[in-house]
Amino acid sequence: MFKPLWIFAVTFAGAGLAAGADSGPVEKDVAPAALKAYAAMNYTQAGKLAKKIPDTPEGQLVSGLCDLYDRSHQNIGRGQQTLARLFHNDKTPLPCRIEAGVALGRTAQLMKERRDLYGTAADRYDHIRIFDTVCKLAPGSRAGRDSFFYLMRERLEDPRQRDAAFKDLEAYFRDFKGDKTLLPPLHLLAEYEYIRLRRDYKTAVRHLMEGYEIGFANPNENRGGLFRLAFLYFKKLNDKPMALKYFNEYLIRYPYSGQAVVAKRFLQELGEDGADK
């Protein structure tokens, strides 16, 4: 009698272990694994893991985000509803709530910009209020910066809001208490919009210089930004000492770039005209 029972016991234990192995990480590890897979943009794995923890904020967040961004299983309506529930619930842990808000606000904003495709489907979400709330919930944070960035572009596009938007932009930089390395993309936007909408080269160059001094993350932007800085000082502001400084810096940093030959030509022109302002 003993042997068959032992065989049964071992078989069931083995089956149990096998089932356990199939189910992947144990419950407490599922949420971090889902978030990690999502961060790696492995939507298939992230979505699968999120389905195992549907009652947790992390599971709901990852499911909602996969619904929006996983183009192989996209369900925008469902994703936005999930994120809206998370965002409007005060009890949602703050990091989940904030990310739900930014993603909901941005996708609603993009859908409103493409009414030919989405019609009024996103009108139920007030993306401006959502972005404003994120900015208040997480001032000086990455999410706050992103929300402000998206709002700013929209407000600058509207002639009635433009002046106020430029004032708010300057106030944002002045009052910013967070990590300064978050600011270069906003400086880049400010540089572009000051030229596009006001041809205000002085302010545009100030923003470009501040962004460059902190450092753009994209090496291409860092290189282009440095050349632009020198160029704008030279051709638009007629500030020769600053143009000389930045063209020389460009040649030291990027001697192999295509624009190095142009920098040399401009330096010659600056030399011929004299370096005095």
Next chain:
Amino acid sequence: MKQKMDDVQHAGKFQKVGIVLAIAFYILSVIMVIRNYGGMSVVFDPDTKVITIAHWQLEDGFREGIDAAIAEYEKAKAAEGVKVKVRQIAVPVRGYQQWYLTQLIGGEPADLLEITGSSDILNQYFTPLSPYIGEKNPWNKGTPLANMSWRESFADDMLSALDTAYSEFFAVCTFMHTTRVYVNLDLFEEATGKKQLPDTLTEWLDDCKKMKEYGIKTERPIIPIGVRGFDKGTLGQLFGNYNSQLNTDLSDTGSPYGYGVTPGDLFHQINNGELDKKRLLEPVEVVTELGQYFADGFPAIDLEQTKYLFFSGNVGFFIDGTWNAFSMIQNAPFRVGVIQIPMLDKKHPLGGKAFGRITELGSGIGGRFGIPKKTKQFDLALDFLRFLTSWKVNQLVMVEHCKWMSSLKEVEYEGIMKTFEPITNTSRTSVSSPFTGTGTLANRLTLQRLENAIINQPKDPKQFFWDDFLSVRPKLVEEVQESNAGVLRTLWSMDGSRSALAIGVEISAPGSKEGDLYRMRSNINLEGIVSRFKAIDNNVEVIKEMEKLEEYGKNGN
């Protein structure tokens, strides 16, 4: 009965032959499997690590160069006590895309792949390399690049390898190319009676004329300029080059945002009467003039046929990238010279306004290799990729074997390769024509229009070109509108990246390297969105200005 016995004996013999053949095939199969897997040392030595590198470069010298690098690498690793075997797979370019996707989807791809395809494919299947590019390349020890990071060791600081949609480096570049004119020196000297190769457009046109006359006199089917007419590649190269030589100065003043100019800026200047449209049409005149010396049936001649015609000795000048230089020089039964595309000079009617040659610095860098996520030997694959892009080995593969230029800094070239080096003795950069710069359809229609101008040789090629350009304007506007929809779609994808990177920042330990990388990529992503806003505004501007353009002889003249 005897007959029956004979039949049985015959059948027995056939069976034996069959068995012997089956055994022979079996042994042959085993040998082939062992050989393909890396040889006996790999199959019977479980300690040997095997990686595979795959690409589509079948040009002369490339495979041999990679083989030489592999031999060096295996030797270097053996000296470290690591048994390594690297296999090379070369797939023809026409089938590469399907093969590559099948490998990636199948889940067992080569460990290093020459990459192609969309950003989405790269993001899905390839390992992000940003964590490694800031580190020094250990294989650069004792070389002029020893103190540079891996990224800084590339001539373009790896900018050609950056995927802007995902703010990530999924590959690194291995070589660099420029466009040159290959000359049949024997034919050139016979036909023109001189040794000095043309440096200016006037000289080139004159030499072509002499070649044509020489063909008539000697009753040989001489083609002064061989072109890839079928894909219109050469037309594009010539048009782009002469457009830049004539209009590069527009980059200094054309844009309110900085150096460089967009099609929208140029059309705006035409509509405002600030720029004569004829200026932008002058390159049409140059290419139409050169077109007299193409083969009669040039629109039907592809690259391989052009090469064949060149090797047959009946083509004087052949324009192509330096990727074909080695095979052109090596395989031609005559002496081959290499020159830069001749420069517009003061003797030419349009040369008075030209700015000379354009720099090629920082362009033409390619041959991107990445590491699939599914590789089982990531560390080794990364190490081999660093080895391949180290100063000595990259020169061994590219310069010594392929006669291609290296993608790295501090590389010196000798002999014929000196003529391949990017042009640097100029202060001017290329500028794109507004006729080709608004999209792929616009580019294709421009080249078709140039082809028509060459075939029909109209009295005023500029007017012919402009009239045809205006006739297709609705299609061009539609293309720009579609391009804007594409940018908006990209913005959605980029928000997906933003979201993933934000979560990455959130789950990383404060101060960790992983967290720093997520933060950096998150900023790259947002900086990229500013570029997309600019693209949208440019597209809106170009549509508005394109619709205002008037008939030839009206605004902008």
